Amino acid sequence: MEVVADHVKALDWEAIEASLDAYGFAVIPALLAESQCRALAGLYDRDPLYRSRVVMSRHGFGQGEYKYFAYPLPKLIASLRTTIYPHLVPIANRWNAIMSIDVRYPATHAAFIERCHGAGQLRPTPLILQYQQDDYNCLHQDLYGDHVFPLQVAILLSQPGRDFTGGEFVLTEQRPRMQSRAEVVALQQGDAVIFAVSQRPVQGTRGPYRVNLRHGVSRLRSGRRHTLGVIFHDAL
Known part of the structure; x- marks a missing residue:
């Protein structure tokens, strides 16, 4: 996995931070190669790898399914x-300081997972989502x-136009006393989008304030779509 680590290290993290500050998300083109995407999507039917399967329609989440x-x-x-x-830690800690949230995150993921597990959040959260027509x-x-x-990553494992149509990644942002703003994020196979889980700071004329974000996927018109979700906290 040294190749992945080297690729991640070489990314333009200043530009990623600037995009996150401006829009609440940042796209990383070609984070994974096509062969890696195919290999990950091929794991979906290997049930022993997963702790649970969620059929979204049973819970009012939409239609489709995913496995943790x-x-x-x-x-x-x-x-x-x-x-x-x-x-992402410096961004997360800076955002919390701006929003007057009294939480700071440790420098390493292992230390953060230790914090989660100490609070009883023991279940891993990375998942693969599968959508069909x-x-x-x-x-x-x-x-x-x-x-x-406060930040997470989604990586598109399928190729738009070849494997599926429709199924765009969508973000909405609700600012106080304003209508929601939507962003449709165009991704190609292997592209990643880093985005805010729930809140981010925005600079207003009277100082910074919090905005609320949600994310989802629009209706697939045809085909099959797989996505890898990389969430950094573990679950209860």
Whole structure:
């Protein structure tokens, strides 16, 4: 997994931070190669790798399904979690300071997971989502417990136009006393989007204030779509 670690280290993290500050998300083109995407999507039917399967329509989440990985995580996913996290910690801590949230995150992912486990959040949260024709994901937030890392990553494992049509990644942002603003994030196979889990700071004329974000996926018109979700906190 050294190749993934080297790739992550070489990313333009200043530009990523600037995009997160401006829009609440940042796109990383070609974070994973096509072969890695195919390999990860191929794990979906290997049930022993997972701790649970969620059929979204049963819970009012939309249509489609997803599976949460069990520990130990596949090496590539574990590497993504541990190598991306340290680059996001300064952003997360700065955001919390601006929003007057009295939580700071440790420098390493291992230390943060130790914090989660100490609070009883023991279940891993990385997951693969599968959508087929007419499936969609309602706007939501991935919180899971008291200890929440405020940024997460989604990586598109399928190729738009070849494997599926429709199924765009969507973000909405609710600012105080304003209508919600929507962003449709165009991704290609292997692209990643880093985005705010629930809140981010915005600078207003009278100082900074918090905005609330949700994310989802629009309706698939055809085909099948797989996505890897990399969430940095574990669940209760």
